[in-house]
Amino acid sequence: MRLLHTSDLHLGRKGREEDIWKQWEKIVALTQQEKVDILIIAGDIFDNGQAERRLKQRFCSSLERLTREGITVLVIPGNHDLRQGNALEGIELPGVKVAFDYEVVILEGIAFHLFPFSPEITGQDLVKIRQKTEAKFEIGVCHASYVAIRDIFNDLGDSQAIHIPLLPEDVKLLQFDYLALGHYHNAKYWQVGKTHCVYPGSIEPLSFKEKGKRQVFIGHFSNEIAISPIEIGCQQSYQEITVQIPPEGFEGAWREIETLPKRFGPCFLKIHLKGIGDEVLVKVWQQKVEKYLKEQAISVIWEDQTVDMAWIESTPLARQFRNIVQKRLEKSPQERDYWWRVLYRGVGCLKECYQEAMPKA
Template identity: 25%
Template sequence: MTETVKILHVADLHLGASAYEKPGRPRLAEFLAAVDRTWDLAADEDVDAILVAGDVFDGYRPDAEVEREWAARVSRLIDEGVPLAVVPGNHDAPARRGAASHLDVYDRLRLESVHVFSLPDVKTLATRSGPLEVVGVPWPFRGKFFEPGESAVPADADITDQLEGILDDVIMPRLDSEIPTVLLAHLWLREGSLSSEKTFAVGPDPIIPASAVVRDEFAYAALGHLHRHQELPGTDGRAVYAGGLSRISFGDEGIPKGAVVAEVSTGGCSWRFVELPSRTFKTIAVEVETAEEAESKISDSIGAFDPADAVVRLLVRGPAAVLSELARRGLAAHFPGAFGFKAEFERTDEHRAGRPSIAEDATVAAALEQYAVDHRPPKGVKKEEVISAATELERRVEGESGGTG
């Protein structure tokens, strides 16, 4: 009979992500607690190894605090005798050729039970249940670890070809058929679906077909990058995105977060997804004709939903004059105890050009709110950031003119 190795697969921790943070209320503790719960789950399940499929950090220059806390979590696994394998994701490393990831530090320390794949490679983990082969594929930055082809920027097809070549020529011949093998990769595989309904514009992310990397020799493919937990179609249920550990933004609204516990052998695998607690993101939409009816319509829409600790987005549709009245009043009071709140307005009446709708005595914040109602903010511009920067500027200017020097 063949040995069975039990693994825990997690991805996209994004330690250091700061969306919806407020002064004095950082989110790092929340993201770290999610890692701790995952490690607790691994201990409860008595797994033989933990595989992290990339995006440990939210940025390639993590704060010292973020790095220290990640190191503490790596250290816990060393103490518990659980081997850890990690592939850097697109958030973990700069795109520049030859640039290091902060995760590479753990590779250079040559820790016996900690394995980092800075390049595609195969490593054998010594687990309590016997050896486990891990084929690691870090995020394929265009031109980073692939030789550039004829064009300076390799196309997705070039990256796919080169990745297939590395697997065929370098990695697959080295596999031991007596040992269970898993793939650990941070990749955007074409068959996957995104966490949010929005489609991305063509960007720097190479998208490759699953068939290029999910080989028959792999009992299981532990994937990271797409923040929606899913089993990839056409892979006999062997290729799985863990789907992220924490809800970061509204793209994660309603999507379960957690880890996958899998049992793998040379004969195949079985796995199950374990949902772990994560912050609630909730969108509430209302349409109003008058400012007077807004209160009751919003209350009705909230219903039994408890906003405590949630991040709430209130979408209000209505005539511009009503929206600007509501923006002036502020709507956050409807959601006591919410961790984060934002209101978004969509006008239902025609925009009459040349009609100024910003009051002369409006504050900068109110004027920008109204501007955002009248005009769609340019792509990539976040209304909240502009308002917060403008408010800070206003505060500083006032502070200077009335300050004590």
């Protein structure tokens, strides 16, 4: 028996609708190619509970294509599906199982435990409600947060999206052979005891945190269990770079900007701009870069970390400050980053004070 495990489609994400759909089409095609028996979607099919009807229909028809070939589709709702409504209502078709309550589906001697999403429950509750079966293999499907891995904890914590916290003890008690997870957007595969745990990740990068390869997982269950990932590529990636304005001016930095389209292709690009420069000139240069990259299908998000040079020059104390920092930097170049931050902070502080003092004067 073969299964394909994916999750976090986020169909209908504003501005990314077509990119995501293309990725979904890839998966559908892959499901057919890989001759799998079962497709598992572990939550977050839609980006929110009030998905457009047209999108739903489109999705249903793609599912139908699979069921027609005898592929069973097992779906559980994720937090996004249930946000402000229920996007999965009415997509149940023959051959498609959507679990709104805990259910055990036994197919070809394998038990599928479908845990739907609920914001109140935790990993312990899953243990409590799990039923016993006599099946040869037992597979759990769940939209949960495995917080024992630091990356997952950090990324989900960042967006305050830790739902159904799941810990190794829970996984041990659940005693599944395979735990098909959803919710975390980067692919992760690890083992707890006999349990193979898998987050396939989102099918298309949706934020700067989603940087790894996009993958779905194929599980082969015969006498043994074999798990293998398949890369599905992406439409638009999220990238981050740091650009340092060189002392000679913006020209040096521009040369670096020109290499970016080749390096990343169409993508979302976050540029951390560092250095000392005239405020106005920096703004003008940023606009120029934005315009250039837009033409190359790169959307730029700025992280402006420059310091206004003119102000420093005109303020004796700020000048003195800069000079001292420069001296310190010469003494300990390995602390460059730190002193750079100190300079920002110090100059910022002085400027703030200066502005506070000005009205009084």
